Amino acid sequence: MSEIGLALLRAAVWLGLAPLLPGLINKVKAWVAGRCGPPVLQLYYDLARLWRKGAVLSTLASPGFVFGPAVAWLAVAAAAALMPLGPLGAVAGFRGDVVLVIYLLALARFATAWGAMETGSAFEGMGAAREVSFAVLAEAAVITGVLALCVQSGRLTLAGMLGESAGPGAALLGAGLFIVLLAENCRVPFDDPNTHLELTMVHEVMVLDHSGPLLAAVLHGAAVKLLFFAVLLVQAVLPLGHWPAGTALAALAAGVLVVTVGVGLVEALLARVAFRRVPLLLTSAWVLCVFALLVAWKGGGR
């Protein structure tokens, strides 16, 4: 397959399949609760509807209100382009690209918080403050997990470290990254995507004033970020680089499906934790990643 065809395929997977994940999560939640639930493709319909609508712009807001979601979407898409998709590979890979990916995610978070503060709404400021303070702990866990993968595989590129086996610490690393996935994507133990109470929302309250295409960019960016973390988790645990291309691709798809169903089950069966317990949960994720690092260091990483 030509290089251009491969690039188009990757873009189609990242941007086209990402909105499927929230639909699957909602379907699992509805199924556990014994309801019929919204269609799996609901987010696609929402995105198409929002794209056709006009945006309402506050007279108080500077152009940053429009730039925020746009920059956030671009940063998440760039991070996704650098994340290898098993045998399909990434757009580019170089030594230390994982640091750039972590910074791109941080840039996306900054841009979302910036857009949230533009209208001067107190609720949105509160949501932005929570998002950023959760991220401080979640980022520490991600960096420690990446460090564990580096030590285990002895590589400094994302493709290199994700292709290798995660070794005996895979279970610890998987558990830690799953908690981070829930926190970074504002899923249930940290935030409730279905809540309608502005006082307790985290991610949803930050985008209350965005409408039309801006809201579509925010929703689509969130779906791509969810797919990004699911792909990272699956590749960190499974040694996809050692398997034939077809098997690896099938394993990656199956793994992402399992993670999505897992998120749906967590969301259906758990209640969100109180705000004062969130740091403990995120610290546990960090400790899990630290112990994965310890196992990689002690258990003969290369």
Added chain:
Amino acid sequence: MTGLLNVLVGVVMGLNLVALAGGRLPLLIRTVAVQGVVLGLMPLILEHGALDWKLAAVAVATVAGKGLLIPSLLLRALRVARIDREVEPLLGFVPSLLLGALGTLAAVGLTEFLPLRPEHAATLLVPGALASVLTGFILLAGRVKALSQVCGYLVLENGIYLFGLLLLGSTPLLVESGILLDVTVGVFVIGIIVDRIQRTFDSLDTRRLTVLRE
């Protein structure tokens, strides 16, 4: 054999951290119970030759004592004395978790420098023992309620038990059996004391005991 043993010691270390981060007394008691069962299974894995009946008896006694008897006594005390099931920490959950994790890391990292016998150097027994003793100390010093302090004692004793496993060949858990007996008696006594404290003060807060006067 060593691989399976190390996984079990790793589980014990993980349970230490669960005990430090858990916010409910029943969870704390059950964590310590599971830890006791895991520890009770270890002599069976360590023994390379034929299964000694004394060793099997010790393993059964450990599992029954630490996994069933003591936890059921503690849960009974919790129920009878109508104790609120929230753990009241003096030292917050996040600091205790971080201290415990730091202690475990230090124990694993520093064991390399200890003059161990070659057959013990490859196992995690010594770091596991050090980490459990440290966790026991944190639970003892950092929790208010008498029942969580009992759990701290139990974790501390589990650490001593892990040390005892190093001497399994020469003295088959002689010291350990004595300590286990002491702890069982201690739990009986503390069960009675907990009831008394609850009746006298309407609370299990050990801080109130310091204001006792003759």
